[in-house]
Amino acid sequence: MIKALPLSVFAVLFGAAFFALASCGDPPPPPPDDTPLLPEEPVGLVPEEARETAEPTEPETVHGPEVFSPDYPEIIAHRGASWDAPENTVPAYELAWEMGAHAVETDVYLSADGEVVCLHDRNLRRTTGLDARVDELTWEELQELDAGAWKGEEWEGVGIPLLSELLALTPPGGRFFVDVKSGVDSVPAIVDVIRESGIDDQVVIIAFSKAVCEAFVEHAPDLPVKWLVGTQRDEETGEWLPIDPARVQEAVDAGFTGINVGWGGAHPELMEAAEAAGTRLYVWTVNELDVARRMVEWGASGITTDRPDIMLEEFHGGE
Numbered sequence: 001m002i003k004a005l006p007l008s009v010f011a012v013l014f015g016a017a018f019f020a021l022a023s024c025g026d027p028p029p030p031p032p033d034d035t036p037l038l039p040e041e042p043v044g045l046v047p048e049e050a051r052e053t054a055e056p057t058e059p060e061t062v063h064g065p066e067v068f069s070p071d072y073p074e075i076i077a078h079r080g081a082s083w084d085a086p087e088n089t090v091p092a093y094e095l096a097w098e099m100g101a102h103a104v105e106t107d108v109y110l111s112a113d114g115e116v117v118c119l120h121d122r123n124l125r126r127t128t129g130l131d132a133r134v135d136e137l138t139w140e141e142l143q144e145l146d147a148g149a150w151k152g153e154e155w156e157g158v159g160i161p162l163l164s165e166l167l168a169l170t171p172p173g174g175r176f177f178v179d180v181k182s183g184v185d186s187v188p189a190i191v192d193v194i195r196e197s198g199i200d201d202q203v204v205i206i207a208f209s210k211a212v213c214e215a216f217v218e219h220a221p222d223l224p225v226k227w228l229v230g231t232q233r234d235e236e237t238g239e240w241l242p243i244d245p246a247r248v249q250e251a252v253d254a255g256f257t258g259i260n261v262g263w264g265g266a267h268p269e270l271m272e273a274a275e276a277a278g279t280r281l282y283v284w285t286v287n288e289l290d291v292a293r294r295m296v297e298w299g300a301s302g303i304t305t306d307r308p309d310i311m312l313e314e315f316h317g318g319e
Contacts, residue, residue: 071316072296072301072302073292073295073296073300073301073302073303073311073315074102074103074175074282074301074302074303075101075102075103075302075303075305075308075311075312075315075316076101076102076103076104076105076175076177076282076284076302076303076304076305076308077092077093077096077099077101077103077104077105077305077306077308078105078284078285078304078305078306079092079105079106079107079120079306080092080093080095080096080104080106081093081095081096081099081101081306081307081308081309082306083287083306083307084309085151085155086127086147086148086150086151086155086158087120087127087151088106088107088118088119088120088127088147088160088161089147089148089155089158089159089160089161090158090161090165090166090169091148091155091158093106093166093169094169096308097169097170097171097174099308099309099312100308100312100316101174101308101312102174102175103174103175103176103177103204103302104166104170104174104175104176104177105176105177105178105179105206105304106118106163106166106176106177106178106179107119107120107179107181108163108178108179108180108181108182108186108190109122109134109135109181109182109186110135110182110186110189111134111135111137111138111139111142112135112136112137112138112141113138113139113140114189115138115139115142115162116162116163116164116186116189116190116193117134117139117142117160117161117162117163118160118161118162118163118166119134119147119160120181121134122134122135122181124137124145126150127147127150128145128146128147128150128160129145129146129149129150130145135182139162142159142160143159143160145159145160146158146159147159147160162193163178163190163193163194164193164196164197167193167194167197167199167203168197170197170199170202173202174202175202175203175204176199176202176203176204177203177204177205177206177226177304178190178194178203178204178205178206179206179207179228180205180206180207180209180212180216181207182212183209183212184209184211184212184215187212187215187216187219187220188219191216191219191220191223194220194223200222200223201222203223203224204223204224204225204226204257205220205223205224205225205226206225206226206227206228206260207225207227207228208227208228208229208230210227210254213225213226213227213254213256214254214255217254217255217256224257225255225256225257226251226256226257226258226259226260226282227247227251227254227256227258227259227260228259228260228261228284229243229247229259229260229261229262229265230261230262230265231243231261231262231263231264231265231266232265233264240264240265241265242265242266242267242269242270243261243262243265243266243267243270245269245270245272245273246273247259247261247270248270248273248274248277248279248281249273249277251279252277252278252279257279257280258274258277258279258280258281258282259274259279259281259282260281260282260283260284260302260304261281261282261283261284262283262284262285263283263284263285263286263291263295266281266283266295266298266300267298268298268299271298271299271300272299274299275299280301280302281299281300281301281302282300282301282302282303282304283295283300283302283303283304284304284305285304285305285306286303286304286305286311287305287306287307289310289311289314292305292311292314292315293314296315303315
């Protein structure tokens with residue numbers, strides 16, 4: 001149940017959002033996903049595919065300590081440097097690391113033959129032109145697809161990568177956030193790939209499905225896990241609704257290292273709840289500097305963005 005906030009907070013949020021829209025002079029973002037911005041299921045509920053197989057665990061303590069060096073906020077390149085290069089492809093991650101990103105994020109599914117592949121949409125249509133589900137094709141078939149041409153002619157021929165390929169690009173000290181889009185049954189395969197990469201201590205698991213997060217707590221208790229919590233809009237006004245601060249404690253009680261939220265639902269009380277619980281709050285996907293400044297002022301420890309270059313310049317002097 002969403003906890004009511006003072007009218008003054010709503011006023012600040014609404015005014016800041018209006019100002020951002022009115023003053024934005026940046027180039028248009030990449031073409032929108034054909035999947036919803038928000039999770040299809042209500043926030044915090046377990047999807048049907050996971051609900052059937054999940055056996056939630058009840059760990060006694062939060063697992064997977066987070067150890068990383070950059071001063072806050074940590075800048076995470078969303079699907080790589082996806083503003084400038086085709087999302088979830090090798091060039092996008094190479095560019096993100098060249099820009100100096102502290103971390104990168106990718107989305108993973110299993111192919112029909114069990115390979116862990118990186119792609120945001122379950123359907124391949126938007127980024128490859130093929131109207132088929134990623135889990136309906138084998139890795140050999142997926143390798144034939146062009147995942148770069150939609151972004152521009154210079155990216156023609158760029159393919160869909162394996163998770164192992166992207167992990168191999170990670171420099172010492174860099175962190176890698178793995179957004180698990182598939183169900184609980186995919187967890188062992190994903191853990192195997194992470195183990196084989198040799199950079200276990202640089203990987204963070206994130207997922208909308210609480211059951212998937214719980215499965216990682218059980219199968220890989222050394223990996224930090226953050227529960228993705230989406231932001232919903234008021235049906236009548238269209239305004240972002242504040243996320244219930246109780247989500248933080250719910251995550252901690254489940255053994256996660258915290259929550260990672262849609263920025264529209266973030267607010268000072270949520271940040272305070274994260275701090276009180278001994279966790280760090282992360283927000284996604286922030287591409288406007290005025291929004292990023294507000295999130296950091298409120299206490300966000302990490303900013304997930306398509307534009308790591310401008311965020312690094314703003315908060316870390318372009319390091």
